[in-house]
Amino acid sequence: MPILIVGIGVIILLILIMKFKLNTFISLIVVSFGVAIALGMPLNKIVTSIEGGIGGTIGHLSLVFGxxxxxxxxxADAGGAYRIATTLINRFGEKYIQFAVIIASFIIGIALFFEVGLVLLIPIVCAIAKELRVPILYLGIPMTVALSVTHGFLPPHPGPTALAVAYHANVGQVLILGFIVSIPAVILAGPVFTKFAKRMVPASFNRVGNIAALGPQKQFKLEDTPGFAISTFTAMFPVILMAIATVFSLFVKSDSTTKEVIELIGAPSTAMLLSILLATYTMGIARNIPMKDIMNSNAQAAASIAMMLLIIGGGGAFKQVLIDGGVGNFVADLFKHSSLSPLFLAWCIAAILRLCLGSSTVAALTAAGLAAPLMAASHVNPALMVLATGAGSLIASHVNDAGFWMFKEYFNLSIKETFLTWTLLETVISITGLIVVLLLGSVI
Known part of the structure; x- marks a missing residue:
């Protein structure tokens, strides 16, 4: 009973993390060993499988992630993110303030990871809400939706990038299709959902933001920050390079040196390397910041992601055990004659794991181990499998997810209010993403 073994493994994982407070990475490795043994894998193959899962995931992802x-x-340190947010908000005006927040958060969200973007933007949103005399949640919901969508659907974020590796998908294609999926998801879960939330939990819109936990905030004078155009260009540069390479590859089929060069430049690792070199100049050298300070900033960034990278590696190990232990093939055989779309099944698996595990990235990687054989048997577009799995991994964030507690504390909400705002908006993103992916699957 491979599925029963996996289910027991997930329950044990939850107990280790939630009850015994064991580190998530260690918990994943312990459970990977236990599940591998229970699945009857040869003992001399277990370590190889776990190491291969970690190496296969981190090996590709570490460069892009780092x-x-x-x-x-x-x-963030140079004030470029601050410039992007404040400029857009000032230009859109009070009437379209939600869309200004969405666009600013979307641009910043591409360059920053969810938690970092949230911490960076909340003080700005608080200040704008106070100035315009609007509820902070009125701006906070669109902001978190935009950050969540980039986290779930768009490379170079760790989840979509790792899924692209697992499904052997073209990262540039994931990026382009991810934008198509993101637009309706942001609109429905942002401005549209805000209206419903205001009716369901009106008291939550009377709250004042709680940013005391963020500690002292770095203050910027707008005139001292980099320009809006160069800040936006720097943030979007890796996306631009990957998108250009993908579009070029779609229209130019014949092999040539030019095509190879453009594809090399647009590869995620190369695009990120060129982007950090550009940012070193635009956000550092051009502003007369000493190289030592720039490199210190880089070192701090690398140190801050070390544990998250290990956790993603642990998720990769669990995924590889499921594949090598035959669980993926078992699931594929189970649904061999099913009329259900592999895209829908991948979404369902990721959604169930998200509810159990909390971490969207770990849920997505584990789901990929189960859903990859379904894709191989049905010839579904790998990029759409990435997005379907990513959509499933965002659903119904609750008490086992750090994002739930961050949203609750920063917006000063009760648990019930957090469920009726944050948990529901994540579910709207997930379901909207699934619907758009299924529609795309019918035409691609």
Whole structure:
């Protein structure tokens, strides 16, 4: 009973993390060993499988993830993110303030990881809400939606990038299709959902933000920050390079040196390397910041992601055990004659794991181990499998997810209010993402 073994493994994982407070990475490795043994894998193959899962995931992801963290850190430290947010908000005006927050958060969210973007943007949103005399949640919901969507659907974020590796998908194609999925998800879960939330939990819109936990905030004078155009260009540079390479590859089929060069430049690792070099100049050297300070910023960024990278590696190990232990093939055989779309099944598996595990990245990677054989048997577009799995991994964030508690504390909400705002908006993103992916699957 491979599925029963996996289910027991997930329960044990939850107990280790939630009850015994064991580190998530260690818990994942312990459970990977236990599940591998229970699945009857040869004992001399277990360590190889776990090491292969960690190496296969981190080996590709570490360069993109590490350089991405450095890019975001430079952008934040130099005031580029502050410039992007305040400029857009000032230009859109009070009437379209939610859309200004969405666009600013979307641009910043591409360069920064979810938690970092949230910490960076909340003080700005608090200040704007106070100035315009609007509820902080009125701006906070669109902000977190935009950050969550980039986290779930768009490379170079760790989840979508790792899923692209697991499904052997073209990262540039994931990026382009991810933008298509993101637009309706942001609109429905942002401005539209805000209206419903205001009716369901009106008291939550009377709250004042609680940013005391963030500690002293770095203050910027707008005139001392980098320009809006160069800040936006720096944040979007890796996306631009990957998108150009993907579009070029779609239209130019014949092999040539030019095509190879453009594809090399647009590869995620190269794009991120070129982006960090650009940011070193635009956010550092051009502003007369000493190289020593720039490199210190890079070092701090790298140190801050070390544990998250290990956790993602642990998720990769668990995924590889499921594949090598035959669980993926078992699931594929189980649904061999099913009329259900592999895209829907991948979403369901990721959604169940998200509810159990909390971490969207770990849920997505584990789901990939189960869903990859379904994709192979049905010839579904790998990029759409990435997005379907990513959508499932965002659903119904609750008490076992750090994002739930961050949203609750920063917006000063009760647990019930957090469920009716944060948990529901994440579910709207997930379901909207699934619907759009299924629609795309019918035409691609």
């Amino acid at each position: 350089l991405g963290a450095m890019l975001g850190k430079l952008l």
